[in-house]
Amino acid sequence: MADNTKLRIAMFPWLAFGHMIPWLQLAKLIAQKGHEIIFISTSRNIDRLPKLSPNLASFIHFVKLPLPQVENLPENAEATMDLHYDDVWYLKQAYDRLQEPMKHLLQSLSPDWIFYDFTAYWLPTIARQLDIPHGFFSIFTAAVLGYLGPPSALINRADHDLNTPEDYTRQPKWVPFPTTVAFRLFEARRVFHVITGDESNVSDFYRIGETLRSCDIIAIRSCVDFGPEWLRVLEDIHRKPVIPIGQLPTTADDGGEETGTWRWIKEWLDKQEKGSVVYVAFGSEAKPSQEELTEIAFGLELSGLPFFWVLKKRLGPADTKLIELPDGFEEQTKGRGVVCTSWAPQVKILAHDSVGGFLSHSGWSSVVEALQFGRALVLLTCFADQGLIAKQLAEKKIGYVVPREEGDGSFTRDSVAESLRLVVVEEEGKFYREKAMEMKGLFGDRDRQNQYVDNFLNYLESHRCLK
CATH class of the missing domain: 3.40.50.2000 (Glycogen Phosphorylase B;)
Structure with missing residues (x-):
């Protein structure tokens, strides 16, 4: 008989080790509580992740999805670290072709929750079709996500007068307190192509906006003792649960x-x-x-x-x-x-x-x-x-x-x-x-980090669909 007190959580991070490593850190903290994690990525990425300690190996299951080949994506390039920054577009195109394999996988796994990264803007639709509770886990901090603003500002930039790199150097109008958090002009210019996208590439801002609009909850790598004002901004603009899960410090x-x-x-x-x-x-x-x-x-x-x-x-x-x-x-x-x-x-x-x-x-x-x-x-x-x-x-x-x-x-x-x-x-x-x-x-407070994970899991347990 299944243990209904334990959760089965699927995790699908973006194909960047700067994302996968904190996702894995969260997976370990959850697994230490006795819950099951299904960690989904491509074959080569999973093979390159740090090895699990024996006490966690039975709780974290790695599932490999073959990465579809697309034109201009070099063979064996399965993470952003394998590519020059200008070529990451091709990796995103391949990632978007994982929609059907992901749908079939989730149908067979039937997890209690699925968490996805900003790139998988198409995954909320699949989760809703399969009646799986779902959330966006943001490794972006509350200040970063707060600066980016509501989905409308990310999806329809022109409606918010966000048309040029210069527009991203100013304090956003949805932030109600004085702050210097904004891009410098050269930083805005460097990322402007991922803000706008083009005919063959969905922009990163559209991905983030659609992900924020469609998710059930937002789990975020932040804590209430560091920038609580930004967490309030997120709650105000998204009108859905925003759950800080701590800073996820690693240890030596x-x-x-x-x-x-x-x-x-x-x-x-x-x-x-x-x-x-x-x-x-x-x-x-x-x-x-x-x-x-x-x-x-x-x-x-x-x-x-x-x-x-x-x-x-x-x-x-x-x-x-x-x-x-x-x-x-x-x-x-x-x-x-x-x-x-x-x-x-x-x-x-x-x-x-x-x-x-x-x-x-x-x-x-x-x-x-x-x-x-x-x-x-x-x-x-x-x-x-x-x-x-x-x-x-x-x-x-x-x-x-x-x-x-x-x-x-x-x-x-x-x-x-x-x-x-x-x-x-x-x-x-x-x-x-x-x-x-x-x-x-x-x-570096481990007890505080542990409490954030407990609060997060309490929410997931009380809002899952018991099958």
Whole structure:
């Protein structure tokens, strides 16, 4: 006889590891409560996800859907990290062809709930046809989702006078309190093609708008102690349940067994003074241009600070735009800095006492990982929602944004060096370090995170359709 007290939850994240990893983190937290998770993705992505601990393996079931082939999508490119940013359109086209396989899968699985990402704007229709309760799980924070606004602003931009990149640099009219959270002009220009779409591509804003309009509930990676005013904006504009599920912090143990890579990194970090090292990383899907890389490198050199840089020279095999360090850079900084071009255990590095600051792209997972250890943030955005995240962190004095030219986003090695020294060592920037330590209690609180998951599950249990 089935245990009707336990939930069976299907999860379908977007094909980006910046999405799949926090989704998997939520899946683990739910599985620890004894509920069953059906985690759906493509074959290659599932094979690349971190391995489950034995105590969770019987609760989380991975289901592989073959990714349909589309023209211009390279073979084996199943995640955004396999492609250059400009080619992600093709991955979305392939993803949209999963509608029929997904419908058949859900018919056979008959879960209590299905949660989907912003890209699967077509999935609510399928869920309604099959009478499955369904929700949008947003890894975008409450501030980001609040800035984007109601479905009408996302689907019919012209009706809200949102026609040019400049229109996205202003405070939205649906936000009732003063805020600086908005794109800078160069950030709006970089994402404008995903805001508008074209004849062959559904825009990201349309996807988000339709997903928000059609879902039963919105589960969001946020907490009421960090930006509660933005959660109220979401409740006001969407008029449906908005449930914060916490920040989903990872732990140093989530990376699996200690590896030879971590051993040599730890040996180097152990030799550095406490709070002196700048950790530099831009996530799995962000990559600076060659010009930006050069300025970052010379900025690190000019700063005089020890650094550990995890550098991705290309995003994946299909990314032909290789970036290279300036000639002689590694020789000039030998002994003071390390450049690692392979995988590195970010959480373990950030947990090390020698790390004093983090030069980051502002991806929210990286921000959470840094703040749970009280690491000060220097922010250098690349694309997507990173500019909005950086603005909120700067507004709260939690992070310092590297000064840039508003029109094209260019910056200098001097601005990089000055920003790093300000945040990591100078007296004038001490409050950034103090604020980051203050956030440690909020972002690293396991008991608080556990309570968010309990509240979320209580809602799902009371609103499922008992079959």
